[in-house]
Amino acid sequence: MPVPVVDSPTIPSGLPRRPTRWNQSGMSGGPDWHSVYMALEILLIECKNCNRRASIDKAHSKLHLHQGNMKTIASTKFRCIMCGHTAFRAYIPNTQDQIDMFMAGDPAGTMKQVAY
Numbered sequence: 001m002p003v004p005v006v007d008s009p010t011i012p013s014g015l016p017r018r019p020t021r022w023n024q025s026g027m028s029g030g031p032d033w034h035s036v037y038m039a040l041e042i043l044l045i046e047c048k049n050c051n052r053r054a055s056i057d058k059a060h061s062k063l064h065l066h067q068g069n070m071k072t073i074a075s076t077k078f079r080c081i082m083c084g085h086t087a088f089r090a091y092i093p094n095t096q097d098q099i100d101m102f103m104a105g106d107p108a109g110t111m112k113q114v115a116y
C-alpha cells in the first residue's frame with residue numbers, strides 16, 4: 001500500500017517508498033534513475049564514439065534501475081561493449097514507439113535527453 005512520503009534521501013529499512021515528486025527542483029546533474037523507473041523502466045543510451053545504441057532495462061541494471069534511486073544517470077558509468085568508450089548520450093523514453101525508433105536508428109527526436 002502507498003505510504004505517505006517523507007522527503008528523505010535514504011530509504012528506511014529497505015522498504016521502497018513511493019515518492020510523489022520525481023523532478024526535484026534544485027537538484028543539479030539531471031535526471032536520476034528514479035525518473036527512468038517512473039517512465040518505462042527503460043533507459044536508452046548511445047555511445048558518443050561509435051554511436052552504438054542500447055536499451056538498458058532492469059535485466060541489465062538491477063543495481064541502478066529501481067524505485068527511489070536518486071543517483072543521477074550522468075554520474076553512472078557505462079562502457080560501450082563495441083569500442084570501450086565511456087562517453088554516451090542517454091534518453092528517457094516515454095513510449096514504446098520511441099524505444100523502437102531509437103533502436104532502429106532513427107533520430108532521438110523529442111525524447112528527454114540526459115545532458116552530458
Ligand SMILES: [Zn+2]
Nearest residue numbers: 047050080083
Ligand atoms: Zn562505442
